[in-house]
Amino acid sequence: MKHDCQQKKPMPERTGRKTADPLPGQLISGLIYSSAISLEQVYRDLENLFGRIDIASSSQPFSWTTYYQKEMGQGLIRIFLAFECLVPQDFLAEAKHRAIGLEEKWKESGRRKVNIDPGILTAERLVLATTKNFTHRIYLSRGIFADLTLIYGKGGFAPLPWTYPDYREPWSLEFWKTVRQGYMERIRDMKNAVPDGGTDA
Numbered sequence: 001m002k003h004d005c006q007q008k009k010p011m012p013e014r015t016g017r018k019t020a021d022p023l024p025g026q027l028i029s030g031l032i033y034s035s036a037i038s039l040e041q042v043y044r045d046l047e048n049l050f051g052r053i054d055i056a057s058s059s060q061p062f063s064w065t066t067y068y069q070k071e072m073g074q075g076l077i078r079i080f081l082a083f084e085c086l087v088p089q090d091f092l093a094e095a096k097h098r099a100i101g102l103e104e105k106w107k108e109s110g111r112r113k114v115n116i117d118p119g120i121l122t123a124e125r126l127v128l129a130t131t132k133n134f135t136h137r138i139y140l141s142r143g144i145f146a147d148l149t150l151i152y153g154k155g156g157f158a159p160l161p162w163t164y165p166d167y168r169e170p171w172s173l174e175f176w177k178t179v180r181q182g183y184m185e186r187i188r189d190m191k192n193a194v195p196d197g198g199t200d201a
Helices: 039-050 089-105 170-193
Strands: 025-033 053-056 077-087 114-121 125-130 138-141 144-153 156-159
Touching: 025 039, 025 089, 025 170, 039 053, 039 077, 039 089, 039 114, 053 170, 077 089, 077 170, 089 114, 089 125, 089 138, 089 144, 114 170, 144 170, 156 170
Parallel strands: none
Antiparallel strands: 025 077, 025 114, 053 077, 114 125, 125 144, 138 144, 144 156
Protein backbone atom coordinates (compact mmCIF):
# COMPACT_ATOMS: atom_id res chain seq x y z
CA MET A 1 0.00 0.00 0.00
CA LYS A 2 1.42 3.35 -1.01
CA HIS A 3 1.85 5.76 1.87
CA ASP A 4 0.59 9.30 1.36
CA CYS A 5 3.17 11.57 3.04
CA GLN A 6 1.06 14.71 2.70
CA GLN A 7 -0.92 15.71 5.74
CA LYS A 8 -4.63 15.79 5.04
CA LYS A 9 -5.29 17.86 8.15
CA PRO A 10 -3.08 20.32 10.02
CA MET A 11 -1.21 18.80 12.93
CA PRO A 12 -2.71 19.75 16.29
CA GLU A 13 -0.81 22.21 18.41
CA ARG A 14 1.44 20.65 21.02
CA THR A 15 0.43 21.00 24.60
CA GLY A 16 2.41 20.48 27.75
CA ARG A 17 6.09 21.40 27.86
CA LYS A 18 6.90 24.83 26.50
CA THR A 19 9.99 25.47 24.41
CA ALA A 20 12.04 28.65 24.35
CA ASP A 21 14.29 30.18 21.73
CA PRO A 22 18.00 29.76 22.48
CA LEU A 23 20.19 32.75 23.20
CA PRO A 24 21.36 34.63 20.12
CA GLY A 25 24.80 33.90 18.71
CA GLN A 26 27.50 36.15 17.35
CA LEU A 27 27.70 36.29 13.59
CA ILE A 28 31.18 35.46 12.30
CA SER A 29 32.78 34.75 8.94
CA GLY A 30 35.87 33.28 7.43
CA LEU A 31 37.25 34.93 4.29
CA ILE A 32 39.62 33.55 1.71
CA TYR A 33 40.42 36.25 -0.79
CA SER A 34 42.66 37.15 -3.68
CA SER A 35 45.07 40.04 -3.28
CA ALA A 36 43.67 41.27 -6.60
CA ILE A 37 40.52 42.60 -4.90
CA SER A 38 40.00 45.43 -2.44
CA LEU A 39 39.55 43.99 1.04
CA GLU A 40 38.31 47.41 2.18
CA GLN A 41 35.47 47.25 -0.34
CA VAL A 42 34.64 43.68 0.64
CA TYR A 43 34.45 44.85 4.26
CA ARG A 44 32.05 47.63 3.27
CA ASP A 45 29.84 45.19 1.41
CA LEU A 46 29.89 42.75 4.33
CA GLU A 47 28.93 45.50 6.76
CA ASN A 48 26.03 46.47 4.50
CA LEU A 49 24.80 42.88 4.79
CA PHE A 50 25.64 42.01 8.39
CA GLY A 51 26.40 45.17 10.33
CA ARG A 52 29.66 46.53 11.68
CA ILE A 53 32.72 44.29 11.95
CA ASP A 54 33.64 44.00 15.62
CA ILE A 55 37.04 42.31 15.36
CA ALA A 56 39.28 40.80 12.68
CA SER A 57 42.07 38.27 13.00
CA SER A 58 45.52 38.73 11.57
CA SER A 59 45.85 37.92 7.86
CA GLN A 60 47.53 34.62 7.04
CA PRO A 61 48.71 33.13 3.74
CA PHE A 62 46.21 30.45 2.80
CA SER A 63 48.56 27.48 2.57
CA TRP A 64 46.54 24.59 4.02
CA THR A 65 45.16 23.36 0.69
CA THR A 66 45.38 24.14 -3.03
CA TYR A 67 41.64 23.52 -3.42
CA TYR A 68 40.79 27.15 -4.27
CA GLN A 69 43.77 27.95 -6.49
CA LYS A 70 42.28 26.73 -9.76
CA GLU A 71 39.35 29.12 -9.42
CA MET A 72 40.81 31.97 -7.39
CA GLY A 73 44.49 31.91 -8.30
CA GLN A 74 47.58 31.76 -6.11
CA GLY A 75 48.66 33.97 -3.24
CA LEU A 76 45.34 33.66 -1.41
CA ILE A 77 44.88 35.13 2.06
CA ARG A 78 42.87 33.88 5.02
CA ILE A 79 41.23 36.14 7.61
CA PHE A 80 38.50 35.64 10.21
CA LEU A 81 35.90 38.23 11.20
CA ALA A 82 33.34 38.67 13.96
CA PHE A 83 30.45 41.09 13.56
CA GLU A 84 28.86 43.17 16.29
CA CYS A 85 25.47 41.67 15.54
CA LEU A 86 23.99 39.08 17.82
CA VAL A 87 21.56 37.11 15.68
CA PRO A 88 19.05 34.28 16.13
CA GLN A 89 20.87 31.01 15.67
CA ASP A 90 18.54 30.02 12.85
CA PHE A 91 19.77 33.03 10.84
CA LEU A 92 22.69 30.89 9.65
CA ALA A 93 21.06 29.70 6.42
CA GLU A 94 20.04 33.23 5.47
CA ALA A 95 23.56 34.47 6.22
CA LYS A 96 25.00 31.89 3.84
CA HIS A 97 22.68 32.92 1.02
CA ARG A 98 23.62 36.57 1.50
CA ALA A 99 27.29 35.59 1.42
CA ILE A 100 26.81 33.64 -1.82
CA GLY A 101 25.24 36.72 -3.37
CA LEU A 102 28.26 38.80 -2.40
CA GLU A 103 30.64 36.20 -3.81
CA GLU A 104 28.74 36.45 -7.08
CA LYS A 105 29.14 40.23 -7.09
CA TRP A 106 32.93 39.92 -6.85
CA LYS A 107 33.31 37.31 -9.57
CA GLU A 108 35.51 38.08 -12.55
CA SER A 109 35.15 36.02 -15.73
CA GLY A 110 32.97 33.59 -13.81
CA ARG A 111 35.56 32.99 -11.09
CA ARG A 112 35.32 33.98 -7.46
CA LYS A 113 37.81 36.39 -5.95
CA VAL A 114 36.57 35.92 -2.40
CA ASN A 115 35.16 32.95 -0.51
CA ILE A 116 32.85 33.89 2.38
CA ASP A 117 31.93 31.32 5.03
CA PRO A 118 29.55 32.76 7.63
CA GLY A 119 28.94 31.06 10.95
CA ILE A 120 27.45 31.45 14.40
CA LEU A 121 29.53 31.50 17.58
CA THR A 122 27.86 30.74 20.93
CA ALA A 123 29.08 29.87 24.40
CA GLU A 124 29.26 26.19 23.46
CA ARG A 125 30.33 26.04 19.84
CA LEU A 126 31.23 27.54 16.50
CA VAL A 127 29.07 26.40 13.59
CA LEU A 128 29.74 27.21 9.94
CA ALA A 129 27.27 27.19 7.05
CA THR A 130 27.96 25.13 3.94
CA THR A 131 26.17 24.04 0.79
CA LYS A 132 27.90 20.63 0.88
CA ASN A 133 26.37 17.63 2.61
CA PHE A 134 28.50 15.23 4.66
CA THR A 135 28.03 12.67 7.43
CA HIS A 136 28.46 15.10 10.32
CA ARG A 137 26.50 18.00 8.80
CA ILE A 138 22.90 18.82 9.68
CA TYR A 139 20.49 20.17 7.09
CA LEU A 140 19.00 23.57 7.90
CA SER A 141 16.97 24.89 4.95
CA ARG A 142 17.22 26.20 1.38
CA GLY A 143 20.14 23.95 0.49
CA ILE A 144 22.27 24.95 3.50
CA PHE A 145 23.86 22.62 6.07
CA ALA A 146 25.35 23.36 9.50
CA ASP A 147 28.92 22.21 10.13
CA LEU A 148 29.87 21.89 13.81
CA THR A 149 33.46 23.16 13.55
CA LEU A 150 34.67 23.88 17.10
CA ILE A 151 33.38 23.06 20.58
CA TYR A 152 34.18 24.96 23.76
CA GLY A 153 35.42 23.32 26.93
CA LYS A 154 38.19 23.52 29.55
CA GLY A 155 38.81 27.20 28.85
CA GLY A 156 39.16 27.10 25.09
CA PHE A 157 37.85 25.93 21.74
CA ALA A 158 38.76 22.45 20.54
CA PRO A 159 38.64 21.06 17.00
CA LEU A 160 36.82 17.92 15.90
CA PRO A 161 38.09 15.18 13.55
CA TRP A 162 36.60 16.97 10.52
CA THR A 163 37.53 20.55 11.48
CA TYR A 164 39.29 22.45 8.69
CA PRO A 165 43.05 22.71 9.31
CA ASP A 166 43.11 26.52 9.42
CA TYR A 167 40.47 26.46 12.18
CA ARG A 168 42.79 24.15 14.16
CA GLU A 169 45.73 26.54 14.19
CA PRO A 170 46.71 28.01 17.59
CA TRP A 171 46.28 31.59 16.33
CA SER A 172 42.81 30.70 15.06
CA LEU A 173 41.73 29.03 18.31
CA GLU A 174 43.03 32.02 20.27
CA PHE A 175 41.11 34.42 18.05
CA TRP A 176 37.83 32.57 18.54
CA LYS A 177 38.46 32.45 22.29
CA THR A 178 38.81 36.25 22.26
CA VAL A 179 35.59 36.60 20.26
CA ARG A 180 33.80 34.34 22.73
CA GLN A 181 34.98 36.43 25.69
CA GLY A 182 33.39 39.53 24.16
CA TYR A 183 30.27 37.58 23.28
CA MET A 184 29.88 36.29 26.83
CA GLU A 185 30.15 39.80 28.24
CA ARG A 186 27.37 40.97 25.94
CA ILE A 187 25.17 38.01 26.88
CA ARG A 188 25.65 38.75 30.58
CA ASP A 189 24.78 42.41 30.00
CA MET A 190 21.69 41.35 28.07
CA LYS A 191 20.57 39.02 30.85
CA ASN A 192 21.17 41.62 33.53
CA ALA A 193 19.01 44.08 31.62
CA VAL A 194 16.03 41.69 31.60
CA PRO A 195 14.68 40.10 34.80
CA ASP A 196 14.67 36.30 34.77
CA GLY A 197 16.89 36.23 31.72
CA GLY A 198 17.36 32.47 31.74
CA THR A 199 20.11 30.14 32.82
CA ASP A 200 23.77 31.10 32.91
CA ALA A 201 25.57 30.81 29.58
